[in-house]
Amino acid sequence: AVHGGYRMALERRFVGGRVPLGLKRKGLRIVVTGGAGFVGSHLVDRLIERGDSVIVVDNFFTGQKENVMHHLGNPNFELIRHDVVEPLLLEVDQIYHLACPASPVHYKFNPTNVVGTLNMLGLAKRVGARFLLTSTSEVYGDPLQHPQVETYWGKLADFTWMVEQNMVSYIAYVSFVCLPIAGVRSCYDEGKRTAETLTMDYHRGAQLEVVRIARIFNTYGPRMCIDDGRVVSNFVAQALRKEPLTVYGDGKQTRSFQYVSDLVEGLIKLMEGENVGPFNLGNPGEFTMLELAKVVQDTIDLNAKIEFRPNTADDPHKRKPDITRAKELLGWEPKVSLRDGLPLMVTDFRKRIFGDQADNNP
Numbered sequence: 001a002v003h004g005g006y007r008m009a010l011e012r013r014f015v016g017g018r019v020p021l022g023l024k025r026k027g028l029r030i031v032v033t034g035g036a037g038f039v040g041s042h043l044v045d046r047l048i049e050r051g052d053s054v055i056v057v058d059n060f061f062t063g064q065k066e067n068v069m070h071h072l073g074n075p076n077f078e079l080i081r082h083d084v085v086e087p088l089l090l091e092v093d094q095i096y097h098l099a100c101p102a103s104p105v106h107y108k109f110n111p112t113n114v115v116g117t118l119n120m121l122g123l124a125k126r127v128g129a130r131f132l133l134t135s136t137s138e139v140y141g142d143p144l145q146h147p148q149v150e151t152y153w154g155k156l157a158d159f160t161w162m163v164e165q166n167m168v169s170y171i172a173y174v175s176f177v178c179l180p181i182a183g184v185r186s187c188y189d190e191g192k193r194t195a196e197t198l199t200m201d202y203h204r205g206a207q208l209e210v211v212r213i214a215r216i217f218n219t220y221g222p223r224m225c226i227d228d229g230r231v232v233s234n235f236v237a238q239a240l241r242k243e244p245l246t247v248y249g250d251g252k253q254t255r256s257f258q259y260v261s262d263l264v265e266g267l268i269k270l271m272e273g274e275n276v277g278p279f280n281l282g283n284p285g286e287f288t289m290l291e292l293a294k295v296v297q298d299t300i301d302l303n304a305k306i307e308f309r310p311n312t313a314d315d316p317h318k319r320k321p322d323i324t325r326a327k328e329l330l331g332w333e334p335k336v337s338l339r340d341g342l343p344l345m346v347t348d349f350r351k352r353i354f355g356d357q358a359d360n361n362p
């Protein structure tokens with residue numbers, strides 16, 4: 001049974017700024033798994049800033065100590081090296097579960113999404129903590145619906161429906177439905193779909209009343225891994241190093257890019273609000289990879305060259321969030337446009353790539 005710990009914590013700590021007159025809001029005890037990573041470390045900054053106690057749990061698979069170093073020595077901050085695939089005992093009020101190898105180059109090595117999520121749900125159940133899962137727009141696969149609304153079931157469901165309607169043969173069914181499950185990206189998108197299912201199962205079956213699900217669309221900003229192969233980090237690093245920007249395929253595929261501070265605000269609003277989700281958290285501004293390359297050229301180097309490369313397997317053709325639900329129920333929408341956000345990331349990348357020489361590389 002639920003311990004009612006979260007509700008008690010609410011009463012003790014006055015979440016959401018509703019602090020009775022004359023009383024100071026007490027901080028919450030919050031665990032951020034994957035808190036040494038790109039998104040996690042920005043989230044930790046915000047939580048510490050508002051006075052909460054934060055425990056970061058990270059195995060440094062893709063994250064780095066440098067991302068949270070500035071909090072070491074703060075009594076409200078703890079850093080634990082731990083793989084969430086192993087059980088973990090902590091006493092906390094909230095769990096932001098971000099731990100996950102998030103880039104295609106890394107995510108095929110690790111069962112974090114399923115086993116790690118199960119453990120963190122078990123922890124949430126034991127202590128009665130509120131649990132937020134960071135899922136992904138990849139659950140929509142190579143979407144047939146555009147933009148993607150939370151009620152859309154993703155590519156697999158669409159093909160199943162087509163089979164039911166006798167619109168495609170059994171062979172087509174096998175190639176469209178079964179192959180993606182064994183595809184190179186599947187460990188990530190099927191893993192996250194399973195993580196969402198587990199989260200909802202705990203919500204219903206294990207009486208975990210307080211789960212939250214965010215479906216995050218492509219996010220960029222300072223502290224992104226420089227060489228993990230994502231398109232924004234690749235283009236920015238390439239332009240700074242005077243290398244050609246590598247556009248995969250014909251460059252007409254689209255993505256929607258969200259600045260990290262917008263995402264962090266959305267995650268906190270979701271955690272503090274009353275709605276389970278899933279909620280799309282992304283910037284609806286949609287760009288082809290060629291348009292993105294142009295923004296990078298305009299921001300860093302007008303003479304940067306473009307080099308076309310073959311695209312990777314299973315690459316989704318387009319992606320753009322419908323954020324109506326988050327706007328209406330969370331009162332959230334992104335504020336930072338790609339043209340405003342990119343320069344903030346460039347400053348950080350320039351420092352990390354050129355170190356002390358950064359000032360000589362405008």
Ligand code: NAD
Nearest residue numbers: 034036037038039059060061062063083084099100102219
């Ligand atoms: P990231 O790789 O920078 O952060 C992930 C963190 O999790 C890293 O610090 C890594 O070391 C840690 N980690 C990985 N496996 C672990 C394990 N087994 N145990 C403990 N720690 C582990 O990635 P990010 O971009 O910050 O992504 C954070 C979350 O947001 C992920 O769940 C990701 O799937 C989700 N997400 C991100 C994006 C994006 O564009 N950045 C888009 C969709 C979803």
Ligand code: UDP
Nearest residue numbers: 086087088089090118119120122123125126
């Ligand atoms: N778990 C954990 N920390 C806790 C409680 C549970 O890591 O504080 C793990 C536990 O080891 C198990 C998983 O979470 O692998 C699911 O726990 P739950 O109690 O829901 O399932 P059960 O152990 O009853 O199968």
Ligand code: UDP
Nearest residue numbers: 229230231232234246247248253289311315
């Ligand atoms: N991409 C690209 N050049 C690169 C890296 C990626 O054109 O150097 C393309 C990739 O094929 C995909 C898009 O950019 O169509 C986004 O890729 P990313 O890995 O950043 O995110 P995801 O595919 O997970 O949305």
